[in-house]
Amino acid sequence: MTAKKNAFYAQSGGVTAVINASACGVIQTARKHRDRIGKVYAGRNGIIGALTEDMIDTSRESARAIAALRHTPGGAFGSARYKLKGLDENRAEYQRLIEVFKAHNIGYFFYNGGGDSADTCYKVSQLSKTMGFPVQAIHIPKTVDNDLPVTDNCPGFGSVAKYVAVSTREAAMDVASMARTSTKVFVLEVMGRHAGWIAASAGLAGSGPNEPPHIILFPEVPFNQPAFLRRVKRSVADHEYCVVVVSEGARYRDGRFLADAGTTDAFGHKQLGGVAQVVAQLVRDALGFKFHYAIADYLQRSARHIASATDAKQAYAVGKSAVELALAGHNSIMTTIVRKSDRPYRWSIGEAPLSRVANREKMMPKRYIRADGFGITAACRRYLAPLVRGEDYPPYTDGLPDYVTLKNVPVAKKLRTKFVL
Amino acid sequence: MTAKKNAFYAQSGGVTAVINASACGVIQTARKHRDRIGKVYAGRNGIIGALTEDMIDTSRESARAIAALRHTPGGAFGSARYKLKGLDENRAEYQRLIEVFKAHNIGYFFYNGGGDSADTCYKVSQLSKTMGFPVQAIHIPKTVDNDLPVTDNCPGFGSVAKYVAVSTREAAMDVASMARTSTKVFVLEVMGRHAGWIAASAGLAGSGPNEPPHIILFPEVPFNQPAFLRRVKRSVADHEYCVVVVSEGARYRDGRFLADAGTTDAFGHKQLGGVAQVVAQLVRDALGFKFHYAIADYLQRSARHIASATDAKQAYAVGKSAVELALAGHNSIMTTIVRKSDRPYRWSIGEAPLSRVANREKMMPKRYIRADGFGITAACRRYLAPLVRGEDYPPYTDGLPDYVTLKNVPVAKKLRTKFVL
Numbered sequence: 110m111t112a113k114k115n116a117f118y119a120q121s122g123g124v125t126a127v128i129n130a131s132a133c134g135v136i137q138t139a140r141k142h143r144d145r146i147g148k149v150y151a152g153r154n155g156i157i158g159a160l161t162e163d164m165i166d167t168s169r170e171s172a173r174a175i176a177a178l179r180h181t182p183g184g185a186f187g188s189a190r191y192k193l194k195g196l197d198e199n200r201a202e203y204q205r206l207i208e209v210f211k212a213h214n215i216g217y218f219f220y221n222g223g224g225d226s227a228d229t230c231y232k233v234s235q236l237s238k239t240m241g242f243p244v245q246a247i248h249i250p251k252t253v254d255n256d257l258p259v260t261d262n263c264p265g266f267g268s269v270a271k272y273v274a275v276s277t278r279e280a281a282m283d284v285a286s287m288a289r290t291s292t293k294v295f296v297l298e299v300m301g302r303h304a305g306w307i308a309a310s311a312g313l314a315g316s317g318p319n320e321p322p323h324i325i326l327f328p329e330v331p332f333n334q335p336a337f338l339r340r341v342k343r344s345v346a347d348h349e350y351c352v353v354v355v356s357e358g359a360r361y362r363d364g365r366f367l368a369d370a371g372t373t374d375a376f377g378h379k380q381l382g383g384v385a386q387v388v389a390q391l392v393r394d395a396l397g398f399k400f401h402y403a404i405a406d407y408l409q410r411s412a413r414h415i416a417s418a419t420d421a422k423q424a425y426a427v428g429k430s431a432v433e434l435a436l437a438g439h440n441s442i443m444t445t446i447v448r449k450s451d452r453p454y455r456w457s458i459g460e461a462p463l464s465r466v467a468n469r470e471k472m473m474p475k476r477y478i479r480a481d482g483f484g485i486t487a488a489c490r491r492y493l494a495p496l497v498r499g500e501d502y503p504p505y506t507d508g509l510p511d512y513v514t515l516k517n518v519p520v521a522k523k524l525r526t527k528f529v530l
Numbered sequence: 531m532t533a534k535k536n537a538f539y540a541q542s543g544g545v546t547a548v549i550n551a552s553a554c555g556v557i558q559t560a561r562k563h564r565d566r567i568g569k570v571y572a573g574r575n576g577i578i579g580a581l582t583e584d585m586i587d588t589s590r591e592s593a594r595a596i597a598a599l600r601h602t603p604g605g606a607f608g609s610a611r612y613k614l615k616g617l618d619e620n621r622a623e624y625q626r627l628i629e630v631f632k633a634h635n636i637g638y639f640f641y642n643g644g645g646d647s648a649d650t651c652y653k654v655s656q657l658s659k660t661m662g663f664p665v666q667a668i669h670i671p672k673t674v675d676n677d678l679p680v681t682d683n684c685p686g687f688g689s690v691a692k693y694v695a696v697s698t699r700e701a702a703m704d705v706a707s708m709a710r711t712s713t714k715v716f717v718l719e720v721m722g723r724h725a726g727w728i729a730a731s732a733g734l735a736g737s738g739p740n741e742p743p744h745i746i747l748f749p750e751v752p753f754n755q756p757a758f759l760r761r762v763k764r765s766v767a768d769h770e771y772c773v774v775v776v777s778e779g780a781r782y783r784d785g786r787f788l789a790d791a792g793t794t795d796a797f798g799h800k801q802l803g804g805v806a807q808v809v810a811q812l813v814r815d816a817l818g819f820k821f822h823y824a825i826a827d828y829l830q831r832s833a834r835h836i837a838s839a840t841d842a843k844q845a846y847a848v849g850k851s852a853v854e855l856a857l858a859g860h861n862s863i864m865t866t867i868v869r870k871s872d873r874p875y876r877w878s879i880g881e882a883p884l885s886r887v888a889n890r891e892k893m894m895p896k897r898y899i900r901a902d903g904f905g906i907t908a909a910c911r912r913y914l915a916p917l918v919r920g921e922d923y924p925p926y927t928d929g930l931p932d933y934v935t936l937k938n939v940p941v942a943k944k945l946r947t948k949f950v951l
Binding site: 507 | 541545547575602603604605606608609611612692695699700705706707708710711713718735806807824825828831832833834835836838840915918919920923926930931933
């Protein structure tokens with residue numbers, strides 16, 4: 110039996126509709142093991158909270174508040190975009206972490222994030238070996254981009270996917286009603302700078318190329334302007350309208366993003382407009398159709414009101430299992446989601462060594478993109494469908510979702526030194 | 531007792547998340563009065579369907595399909611932006627309407643739309659008097675803009691308001707988590723070219739100027755750039771971030787829309803970017819903050835998945851009552867929503883003569899906008915709160931809402947003449 114240690118938990122990178130469900134899984138599970146885990150300290154703004162000894166004492170939160178995390182979007186303790194450098198480049202950061210962990214008797218390090226965070230977690234997990242400080246570091250997967258390797262899917266993605274599929278279906282019905290005398294082309298811009306997973310999920314809104322979305326523009330498929338315009342024209346001819354879903358990462362053959370089309374405003378400033386606008390402008394200039402465009406931006410990844418029940422459940426499970434695996438003595442792993450079967454959808458929680466996870470991106474397989482490049486295949490549909498399944502509505506008061514804001518009571522500092530990032 | 535007549539129903543102008551609930555109210559109620567009302571013929575694309583004798587026989591739809599309209603967004607029969615000219619300017623259109631109504635034994639005209647449609651409905655209601663053809667024309671209110679007079683609120687608005695309030699609350703939690711190391715300013719663009727009702731509804735997301743949205747930009751308040759930038763700066767200083775909700779109709783003192791800021795792209799084309807982008811660019815140029823922006827566009831008015839239960843109920847009721855009032859012999863009226871009390875919220879269905887409705891817009895009262903111009907007052911909150919209350923979730927299959935697409939079987943044409951619009 111090891112001595113009782115405190116745990117450190119932090120959220121990293123872009124937040125999601127369900128990252129707090131993972132926090133809920135970690136904290137509730139830790140509270141069930143008070144004999145082994147003392148308190149859970151949350152880093153304010155990810156690893157920055159550890160480096161600056163700026164931590165939150167989650168034991169000061171009621172059971173009710175912690176339970177409410179399960180249905181609250183955003184990052185309850187603040188997130189951050191901050192990547193630890195390698196040990197050789199910045200030994201000071203690692204020494205500081207050890208100093209903080211020692212001062213607060215931290216033996217468990219739970220890091221909830223995407224690819225960059227997995228790398229940070231991996232580096233922390235090496236502290237035992239390289240710097241002789243015993244800490245078990247477990248990574249809890251999270252990313253709307255769905256691009257972590259090994260795990261079948263990433264918590265956070267299923268809810269964005271559901272939001273995008275539902276919104277596409279709804280907006281398409283609106284456009285279809287108006288097309289005769291008004292808008293004929295509707296463009297929805299979604300996230301996914303490197304991989305087209307989110308754009309692909311819009312494909313669930315319809316059953317094939319004759320149902321909206323009529324066109325999906327993936328980052329994986331170099332933008333073919335003539336083919337695109339032909340397809341828009343045909344869709345309007347056949348259906349009176351055309352719904353286009355475009356990934357923010359859509360790009361030309363030479364790698365340039367469509368969003369960086371080089372337009373400038375009247376003052377000569379580089380255009381900030383997104384890809385939706387570029388695509389809409391192309392259509393207007395070439396075909397003259399009236400258009401509208403929407404940019405979902407943060408709405409898509411914070412839309413807890415339409416979260417996928419599968420996603421919320423998995424987000425909780427990867428947090429819960431991280432604590433259980435830590436208690437079982439594991440270090441330097443990420444909890445994963447393992448798909449057992451498509452229909453019926455069955456999954457379980459697994460684990461992967463962080464050495465296999467860090468700094469690897471999972472791209473969409475080619476076989477998930479239709480041969481014409483503008484839609485998804487049956488295989489992709491089979492993969493995506495269970496991830497958006499089930500509704501998991503938050504409670505409402507007076508018409509608005511009842512999200513929790515924690516007290517976030519700081520842990521008293523024990524070190525006299527300040528750390529400058 | 532009048533002889534049995536058929537009814538004409540059509541949808542006009544921009545559609546909403548609940549306009550089909552009104553259609554459902556009309557058709558289900560008409561079906562209960564088969565002794566008086568024969569069939570309900572829906573115009574394909576609003577009044578255009580009547581003019582071109584392009585009608586849909588709703589009696590060919592199952593009771594189940596009609597019931598599903600209650601939870602289906604968009605316009606099930608197609609809508610249109612088309613305004614009848616005055617009788618003196620275009621007598622041919624009115625003669626054609628009479629021709630079509632006579633051919634199909636239509637004695638009831640139900641028109642579901644906003645201000646322009648109320649005008650069309652008013653003109654049709656005058657056919658009895660001016661052209662000696664007996665038809666009872668009843669207008670069913672619908673508009674996300676909430677700008678129809680007499681009625682306390684407009685079906686369609688409550689659901690957009692709920693969408694905007696929920697989305698603002700959610701996105702704000704996302705931004706708050708990221709602000710330390712990433713996005714500090716988030717701008718959400720919402721609809722409302724003339725009136726700030728939709729922008730105002732974002733105010734429900736927080737309880738005052740210290741909670742997001744920190745700034746609302748209304749069309750009613752001339753844009754004061756220095757005051758706006760000071761407020762953004764203060765919000766970031768006080769809260770680390772700033773959430774701005776801007777109406778597409780936000781404008782300068784001289785009446786120019788912010789969205790028409792006169793920017794052009796590299797080819798000299800007029801910029802198509804919306805106001806969100808203009809506002810974000812201002813903030814970047816003046817204060818240098820990292821920002822994100824979202825444009826809700828059609829997503830906001832088609833978001834049946836997060837419809838307000840109050841709104842869905844009222845949308846049904848104004849359709850149902852329109853039929854009942856027609857059967858009671860009324861002509862040239864609009865069904866209205868009458869507020870009896872705020873707390874508890876009580877309402878009933880009333881009626882207003884179309885002569886009092888047509889061509890009048892209801893603007894936001896000044897007392898609904900905070901003295902500083904950047905937020906809503908307690909009076910506004912009291913008005914808006916009940917309209918977003920209650921959830922009315924559609925059924926789901928495999929993670930996606932189960933919206934109905936009708937068969938839309940055409941009514942056989944009886945006229946040999948074609949009408950050119």
